[in-house]
Amino acid sequence: MKCVDDFRLTLGDKEVVPIMIGGMGVDISTSDLALEAARLGGVGHISDAMIKTVADRRYKTKYVREKLKRYKFNVANSDKSVVQFDMGEIAEATRLHVEGTMSRKTGDGLVFINCMEKLTMNAPKETLRVRLRSALDAGIDGVTLAAGLHLGSFALIEDHPRFRDVKLGIIVSSLRALQLFLKKSARTNRLPDYVVVEGPLAGGHLGFGMDWSEYDLATIVTEIQQWMKENDVNIPLIPAGGIFTGTDAVNFLETGCAAVQVATRFTVSNECGLPDDVKQHYFKASEEEIEVNQISPTGYPMRMLKSSPAIGSGIRPNCEAYGYLLDSKGSCQYIDAYNKAVAAQPEARRVSVMEKTCLCTHMRNFDCWTCGHYTYRLKDTSHKGEDGNYALLSAEHIFRDYQFSKEGRILLPDAA
Numbered sequence: 371m372k373c374v375d376d377f378r379l380t381l382g383d384k385e386v387v388p389i390m391i392g393g394m395g396v397d398i399s400t401s402d403l404a405l406e407a408a409r410l411g412g413v414g415h416i417s418d419a420m421i422k423t424v425a426d427r428r429y430k431t432k433y434v435r436e437k438l439k440r441y442k443f444n445v446a447n448s449d450k451s452v453v454q455f456d457m458g459e460i461a462e463a464t465r466l467h468v469e470g471t472m473s474r475k476t477g478d479g480l481v482f483i484n485c486m487e488k489l490t491m492n493a494p495k496e497t498l499r500v501r502l503r504s505a506l507d508a509g510i511d512g513v514t515l516a517a518g519l520h521l522g523s524f525a526l527i528e529d530h531p532r533f534r535d536v537k538l539g540i541i542v543s544s545l546r547a548l549q550l551f552l553k554k555s556a557r558t559n560r561l562p563d564y565v566v567v568e569g570p571l572a573g574g575h576l577g578f579g580m581d582w583s584e585y586d587l588a589t590i591v592t593e594i595q596q597w598m599k600e601n602d603v604n605i606p607l608i609p610a611g612g613i614f615t616g617t618d619a620v621n622f623l624e625t626g627c628a629a630v631q632v633a634t635r636f637t638v639s640n641e642c643g644l645p646d647d648v649k650q651h652y653f654k655a656s657e658e659e660i661e662v663n664q665i666s667p668t669g670y671p672m673r674m675l676k677s678s679p680a681i682g683s684g685i686r687p688n689c690e691a692y693g694y695l696l697d698s699k700g701s702c703q704y705i706d707a708y709n710k711a712v713a714a715q716p717e718a719r720r721v722s723v724m725e726k727t728c729l730c731t732h733m734r735n736f737d738c739w740t741c742g743h744y745t746y747r748l749k750d751t752s753h754k755g756e757d758g759n760y761a762l763l764s765a766e767h768i769f770r771d772y773q774f775s776k777e778g779r780i781l782l783p784d785a786a
């Protein structure tokens with residue numbers, strides 16, 4: 371019987387352990403987590419989601435305070451079109467985060483950045499261009515295009531000096547999405563270096579509707595493999611979503627997949643950015659406590675713990691400070707949901723908003739506990755202490771468990 375370590379992921383002239391830790395937005399997949407993956411010979415991700423608030427926390431900048439000061443006059447206005455991002459600041463914050471990470475990199479692996487198109491930031495094309503180009507300028511090893519079809523994203527960087535040799539990949543949830551991306555990007559004469567195929571059991575936003583449970587990762591992967599074979603397209607495929615053990619990973623690698631992308635197991639690592647008490651909620655969650663709902667203003671269904679403080683929270687929209695989900699007209703679905711709730715409860719000091727959530731604020735504060743479907747199995751990956759809490763794991767322990775385990779086994783850490 372094989373283990374993951376019997377395989378390698380080849381990306382151009384680079385060979386790495388075929389384990390990719392997926393991007394987890396707003397600093398859940400921290401630099402430290404990504405750097406551990408690279409040190410151990412695999413691939414880690416940082417994320418550029420809400421990059422200015424991440425820079426403030428990590429690099430002591432004051433971007434959020436300054437932006438709020440600049441646009442404070444607009445706080446009571448539902449029209450947020452004036453609230454624009456300063457491109458120079460996005461570039462600088464991205465550079466700080468990417469350089470700050472890459473300067474600490476050790477080992478033979480790679481560090482990529484997860485870049486979500488759905489962060490439309492009141493000027494989708496312009497902000498995405500700056501985000502991508504700044505990450506390339508700052509020396510990132512690769513970029514994973516996420517949360518969107520990214521039909522124009524290659525074009526935004528095709529004249530960048532690193533366009534041909536930086537590793538570029540895209541996350542898709544269907545053959546159709548991949549076909550569209552390849553068709554639109556063909557003009558740039560460059561294929562993606564890898565394609566992450568994300569199934570319906572993943573954490574974060576889903577590339578499926580509320581009928582997600584009718585889909586299955588292995589079926590989508592097989593369909594894409596067949597199409598690639600018939601059309602002589604050769605791009606490494608990396609399945610993601612619900613791959614919980616090394617054996618789950620081997621099952622995909624044996625069908626010809628190049629690597630796997632995993633995330634949920636690492637949410638309870640020391641290196642993960644979630645606060646420790648939130649990690650305990652992940653450990654203790656039962657299957658019934660996990661839901662896919664539609665409260666994300668992006669319009670994508672999102673999986674999360676039902677106990678997330680973000681659910682039902684009726685805080686005033688905070689776009690003057692953040693505003694990452696404002697569309698090109700300065701709107702966000704949360705603003706509409708909030709206004710509706712206020713109109714329905716005019717006397718209330720605090721309204722409850724069930725329809726949507728202020729995702730920027732709640733992701734920033736780690737109050738939206740997004741997670742993968744198998745979060746309820748995390749309790750099987752560690753020891754429970756006498757106080758009822760579980761022992762956090764090192765990212766190295768989890769990584770090596772994926773790399774070497776066989777027969778569906780999960781290695782528990784040494785008891786303290």
Ligand SMILES: Cc1cc2nc3c(=O)[nH]c(=O)nc-3n(C[C@H](O)[C@H](O)[C@H](O)COP(=O)(O)O)c2cc1C
Nearest residue numbers: 392393394395516572573574611612632633634742
């Ligand atoms: C807490 C959490 C946050 C996530 N955030 C993002 C994100 O910001 N962008 C993204 O493309 N995928 C995100 N994902 C998806 C992961 O990168 C990954 O593809 C997926 O969760 C893998 O499935 P698994 O969690 O079952 O291992 C997130 C997943 C989790 C668990």
